[in-house]
Amino acid sequence: MTNRHVKAGNRVSTVLARQLGGQLLAFREAVGLNxxxxAMVLSAHTAKVAKMERGWVPFRDPDIVALCKLYGVEDEEVVEGLLGLAKLDRERRRTRGWWKDLDPGNLREYIAMEDVALKVRLWQLSVIPGLFQTADYIRAMTVPGISAEQIDQIEQLVDVRRRRQARLHGDAPLRVHAVIWEAALRQLVGGPEVMMRQLAHVRELAELPHIQIQVLPFRVGGYPAVGGPFNILSFAEEGAVDVVHMDGLKSTAWVEGLEESAAYTDLFGRLCAVTLSPHSSMQLIESIGKEMSE
Structure with a gap:
């Protein structure tokens, strides 16, 4: 699925709103209503329902409650989950978060989502996840890909990552469950000294109660999720629908459907089943670091 963060006049179709609209659409179709x-139960035009289901407008709580009643959705937890998504979307639409100053595009959209998420599960193959990267690692990873005229962009990227990493600390930190392929830990980005400090930083983060890090070792051989890295963003407690973000070389993709996001959640679970335990993962990372010091 391609990135669909688009505008029409003053209206913006956001990922959260499309997520909520998609759930209401599924409920409506399940009971055979058009x-x-x-629209009749909302005392509104049909166009309003169409815009809601496509995520073009912010949702009012009374509208959500009325539609859930019409569709026979009686589970209070489900309704509360929808109301929670609507609240997050309204807050995102009116906030002036620091990411608003970034150039429009995939990065700004993702960071805005990450900033309101409660939890992220991520699978990374070739690099240390951005939330865990040290400044020296970021610089070393970025330098080969830019020209002399773009050198200032490196420090801008370092600052963006630093601001994102602030979510790992504070009163309500972002919960992170990361699975990292062993190759990302052995790649000498910046040389042994930079990587040794980077690996030490990963071990420090793993000591935080809200961060779980597991390593997929080479010896596993074949494994699920060979298609590429992805992040699963959660905006409510267990049982709520998540969204999945995937970044390619020249494009980004949001997976927002109920069945699609559930498939990635299942895939992440199967991936975790073949990884090392968190304790064994830290032992392997420490061992790799020692090898680099020799």
Whole structure:
């Protein structure tokens, strides 16, 4: 699925709103009602329901409650989950977070989502996850890909990563469960000294109660999720629908459907089943670091 963060006049279709609209659409279709019938209970035009289901407008709580009642959605936890998504979306639309100053595009959209997420599960193959990267690692990883005229962009990237990493600390830190392929830990980005400090930083983060890090070792051989890295962002407690973000060389993708996001959650679970335990993962990272010092 391609990135669909688009604008129409003053309206913006956001990932969270599309997520909420998609769930309401699924509920409506499950009971065999059309948009006109849904619009009647809201005392609105059919166009309003269409815009809601496509994520073009912010959601009002009374509208969500009325539609859930019409669709026979009686589970209070489900309704509260929808109301929570609507609240997050409204807050995102009116906030002036630091990421607003970034150039429009995939990075700004993802960071805005990450900033309101409660939890992120991530799978990374070739590099240390951005939330865990040290400044020296970022610089060493970035330098080969830019020209002399773009050198100032390195420090901008370092600052962006630093601000993102602030979510790992504070009163309500972002919960992170990361699975990292062993190759990312052995790649000498910046040389042995930079990597030794980077690996030490990863071990320090793993000591935090809200961060879980596991390593997929080479010896596993074949493994699930060979298609590429992805992040699963959660905006509510267990049982709520998540969204999945994947970044390619020249494109980004958001997976927002109920079945699609559930498939990635299942894939992440199967991936975790073949990784090392968190304790054994830290032992391997420490061992790799010692090898680099020799």
């Amino acid at each position: 948009q006109s019938q849904a």
